[in-house]
Amino acid sequence: MASPTVPDHLVTLDEWNSRPRYERFVVEVVAGVPVIEPRPMLLHQRVANRLVTALDRQLPDELSAVGHIELLLESSPLTVRCPDVLVVGSALVAANRRRARATDVSLVVEVVSECTRRTDRVTKFAEYARAGIGRYWIVDIAGTPRLSAFESSGAGYVPVGELVGDGRLIVAGREVALDVAALTARRPR
Numbered sequence: 001m002a003s004p005t006v007p008d009h010l011v012t013l014d015e016w017n018s019r020p021r022y023e024r025f026v027v028e029v030v031a032g033v034p035v036i037e038p039r040p041m042l043l044h045q046r047v048a049n050r051l052v053t054a055l056d057r058q059l060p061d062e063l064s065a066v067g068h069i070e071l072l073l074e075s076s077p078l079t080v081r082c083p084d085v086l087v088v089g090s091a092l093v094a095a096n097r098r099r100a101r102a103t104d105v106s107l108v109v110e111v112v113s114e115c116t117r118r119t120d121r122v123t124k125f126a127e128y129a130r131a132g133i134g135r136y137w138i139v140d141i142a143g144t145p146r147l148s149a150f151e152s153s154g155a156g157y158v159p160v161g162e163l164v165g166d167g168r169l170i171v172a173g174r175e176v177a178l179d180v181a182a183l184t185a186r187r188p189r
Contacts, residue, residue, distance in 0.1 A: 007034070010077055030123075032077035040084075040113055047111050047141055047183045048084040055087060055107075058176040063106065064090045070099035071108065073131045081124060084139075085109035087171055102131035106172035109137040129156045135171065139183070147180045 007015070010032025028035045040048070048067050055065035065087050073079040080099065087107040088100050108128050110120040120138055128136050129152060136150045136157055149169050150157035161169055163180045170176075 013072075013075060013078055026082050028082055029078050029080045031074075031079055037115055040111070043141060043184060044084075044111050044113055047139060047145070048109075050183045051085045051109055051111075051139070051178075054178055055085070055171065055176060058174070059087065059171065060174060062090050063087055063172055063174075064093045066093060071105065072099050072101050073127055079127065081127065083108045083124075084111045085137075102128075102133055105133050107135040107137065108133050109139060112138060112140045112142070114142075125150075125157060137169075139180070141184055145180045145184050147178065 011029050011034060012032075026037045026039055028037075052065045052067045059065060065085060067085050068082055069086055069088075071081045071083055071086060073081060085108070086100055086105050088104045092100060092104050110116070110124060112120050125136065125138075132152065134152050138148045138150075140146045140148070144164060147163040147169075148159065149161040149163075151160045161167070163169065163178060165181050166177070166179045168175050168177050
């Protein structure tokens with residue numbers, strides 16, 4: 001399969017919708033400019049998948065955790081991200097949409113990779129806050145796995161918790177239990 005190309009103009013939503021899909025790359029668009037990254041490595045995928053499963057099991061029926069779904073942050077200039085985990089309304093999942101909008105999202109989670117560390121901690125941090133997403137978690141799996149939780153304060157995100165092992169955090173008004181260390185283990189506890 002060919003590599004993605006970057007057009008010589010700002011991408012519109014119609015152009016974005018008609019673009020080819022790439023299995024080897026994650027393609028996002030920021031302020032109309034496509035951003036191309038390699039797909040995450042295996043441990044990253046394990047952590048993201050386990051987070052989806054752990055959250056989905058504990059959320060009320062009206063909420064669902066999903067992975068690797070496009071998130072429309074702005075229409076003009078177009079900004080579309082592909083977070084590792086989103087918590088959205090179950091009705092959105094049942095409608096089988098291609099993407100979520102920021103107003104659909106209760107929580108966004110990014111698992112940090114070496115190539116996304118600055119983007120996840122700085123750029124996406126600001127984008128998600130500006131879009132009004134209530135909660136943002138960053139999971140760093142370099143060394144001891146660590147989950148940093150942030151909540152919208154109206155002027156950006158403020159830290160509300162950090163997990164290194166077992167702990168509880170709030171998602172859409174509901175407490176969920178997580179074992180961050182188990183996210184990377186061969187077999188979760």
